[in-house]
Amino acid sequence: MTYAEFLSQYGVRFIDGAIVTAEQTVLAIVVAVSIAVVMGLMRLSQSLLVRGVATVYIEIFRGTSLLVQLFWIFFVLPLFGLPLEKFTAGFLAVGMNLGAYGAEVVRGAIQSVPRGQYEAALALNMSPATRMRRIIFPQALVLMLPPWGNLLIELLKGTALVALISVTDLMFEAKQINGSTFLSIEAFGTALIIYYVMARLVISPSMRWLELVMARRMGQA
Amino acid sequence: MFDWRWDFTFEILPRLLGATLNTLMAAGIGYGIALVVGLVFALAQRTPYWSVTAVVREAVEFIRSTPLVLQIFFVFYVGPQFGIRLSPWTSGMIAIGLHYAAYLSEVYRGGIESVPRGQWEASKALNFSTARTYFRIVIPQALPASLPGMGNYLVGIFKDTPMLSVIGVAELMHTANALGSETYRFLEPYTLVGVIFLAISLPTAAGLRFFEAWVRRTLGMTRSH
Numbered sequence: 001m002t003y004a005e006f007l008s009q010y011g012v013r014f015i016d017g018a019i020v021t022a023e024q025t026v027l028a029i030v031v032a033v034s035i036a037v038v039m040g041l042m043r044l045s046q047s048l049l050v051r052g053v054a055t056v057y058i059e060i061f062r063g064t065s066l067l068v069q070l071f072w073i074f075f076v077l078p079l080f081g082l083p084l085e086k087f088t089a090g091f092l093a094v095g096m097n098l099g100a101y102g103a104e105v106v107r108g109a110i111q112s113v114p115r116g117q118y119e120a121a122l123a124l125n126m127s128p129a130t131r132m133r134r135i136i137f138p139q140a141l142v143l144m145l146p147p148w149g150n151l152l153i154e155l156l157k158g159t160a161l162v163a164l165i166s167v168t169d170l171m172f173e174a175k176q177i178n179g180s181t182f183l184s185i186e187a188f189g190t191a192l193i194i195y196y197v198m199a200r201l202v203i204s205p206s207m208r209w210l211e212l213v214m215a216r217r218m219g220q221a
Numbered sequence: 222m223f224d225w226r227w228d229f230t231f232e233i234l235p236r237l238l239g240a241t242l243n244t245l246m247a248a249g250i251g252y253g254i255a256l257v258v259g260l261v262f263a264l265a266q267r268t269p270y271w272s273v274t275a276v277v278r279e280a281v282e283f284i285r286s287t288p289l290v291l292q293i294f295f296v297f298y299v300g301p302q303f304g305i306r307l308s309p310w311t312s313g314m315i316a317i318g319l320h321y322a323a324y325l326s327e328v329y330r331g332g333i334e335s336v337p338r339g340q341w342e343a344s345k346a347l348n349f350s351t352a353r354t355y356f357r358i359v360i361p362q363a364l365p366a367s368l369p370g371m372g373n374y375l376v377g378i379f380k381d382t383p384m385l386s387v388i389g390v391a392e393l394m395h396t397a398n399a400l401g402s403e404t405y406r407f408l409e410p411y412t413l414v415g416v417i418f419l420a421i422s423l424p425t426a427a428g429l430r431f432f433e434a435w436v437r438r439t440l441g442m443t444r445s446h
Contacts, residue, residue, distance in 0.1 A: 063426075064418040067383040067394060072415060075407040079224065153286050160288035164387065171291055184298035192287045192295065199286035 006186045010177050017173030018194050024091045024159040024169055025198075031095025032102050032155060039099065040106025041132075054103065061100030066158050069093050074165045090162030090169075098155045105151065109144035110136060142214050149207035153199045160195070170194055230409050233400050237413050240396035241421075247313065247392055248379040254318025255378065256371075259325030264355070266330065284323035290384045292316045297388045313385040321378050325371065332367030333359060365436055372429035376422050383414075393417065 001009075042054035061069065070093035077084060084092065113136050121131040163172035174191035178184050265277040284292070297312040307315070336359050344354040383394035397410035 059423060060415075060419065063380075063422045064415045065380045065383045065394075067386075068411065068415050068418060071394075071397075071407075072411045075401070076411055079408050157286070157288040160290050161384070164290075171288065174291065175294065178294070178298060182302070184295070184302050188291060188295040188298065192283075192291055195287045195291065196283055200282065 013173045014190055017170035020168055021159055021170040025156050027091040028095040028155055032098040035099025036102025036106050039103035043107045058100045058103050061097050066097045067161050069097055070161055086165045086167050090167045094158045098151055102151055105144050105147045109140040112143050113139045142218050145211045152203050156199055240393045241417055244382050244392040247382045250314050251317040252375055252378050255321035255325050258322035262322055262326035263329035281323045281326055289320045309388045309390045313390045321374055324374050328367050328370035332363035335366045336362045368433045376426050
């Protein structure tokens with residue numbers, strides 16, 4: 001079978017799989033960014049309890065494997081009366097894992113905003129909430145975008161694991177096609193190339209565009 | 222906790238601890254491969270031949286932006302198509318070693334670039350060969366700058382070893398899956414795997430921070446903030 005024949009026969013399934021991977025990625029990004037912002041801010045809280053909760057969350061999710069977390073969420077949570085659809089368990093696990101890494105990025109970026117900005121906001125009699133929302137966070141956002149670019153590629157790669165709980169994503173389709181045709185180079189190679197295109201031609205350029213837009217809005221371009 | 226059985230926990234613990242040794246071995250071998258191949262990837266991008274640089278650069282980018290689990294499947298299943306049968310261990314080590322070699326090459330690259338230009342010029346003035354300049358002058362200075370990144374990826378490769386379970390390497394996750402399907406109990410095996418990972422990765426990460434600080438102190442490179 002030539003590669004063209006292979007593609008004409010199985011191309012649709014790769015596209016279906018890629019769509020599921022894209023859905024998982026987008027939903028996981030929403031989860032990861034929300035968790036990262038909340039946990040990152042909690043890490044900077046004055047209260048020991050709030051800081052402690054965020055630290056425990058971050059250390060647990062960064063200290064164990066995504067695959068372990070995914071299986072735990074999918075197989076163990078139902079025992080606590082929290083049954084999750086495999087699709088939901090998939091993006092939740094990926095999002096919660098990358099959210100822990102993101103939280104450290106958010107915290108680091110907020111801490112890198114120069115001290116004088118806090119003092120100036122204080123001198124202008126801004127409330128702490130306004131100061132964070134209008135002065136500190138927008139500047140931190142510009143600083144945290146480049147590391148987020150790397151994290152989002154890690155996140156996309158992480159979604160490949162949801163195939164192991166039978167979410168029919170790109171990885172799952174590649175495995176199925178390999179199992180029925182034994183054309184391993186074609187099956188896995190095509191999937192690898194699609195992941196590569198998603199990472200290098202979709203995620204990286206979008207993040208660079210976002211960095212440019214943000215820098216311009218902050219008057220730094 | 223809900224339905225947690227301690228007798229079952231102690232029954233499966235020896236098997237899980239045995240599998241932990243396999244996990245540590247996989248991480249160790251994989252990291253060893255990555256340390257060496259990563260240096261090759263990094264140095265190959267610094268040769269005067271732009272075509273070599275471009276090819277290695279693109280290969281590194283490709284490996285870094287595609288999922289490890291898919292690469293493990295690729296290495297494991299592609300061999301037989303050409304009549305080469307690789308054991309799960311061999312293909313797993315190749316895949317995870319190459320994956321982390323790509324990451325480590327970036328760490329090395331950053332470290333090498335952090336060595337001031339003057340060091341190269343001085344080596345040239347002393348008529349050192351390129352190899353001697355690298356191994357006696359540049360790499361010893363690049364190493365301290367590379368240590369934090371190298372440490373992160375040591376913990377990283379350890380946490381990625383569960384993916385080897387997909388091709389049947391009998392590490393922790395594989396053993397937990399087996400226990401789960403033998404006994405229909407998932408709570409204890411998966412929770413224990415998580416606890417074992419935490420118990421190893423948190424002290425290792427802390428130890429690495431300590432080691433970096435020690436290296437910097439020993440080399441008289443105390444950072445002033």
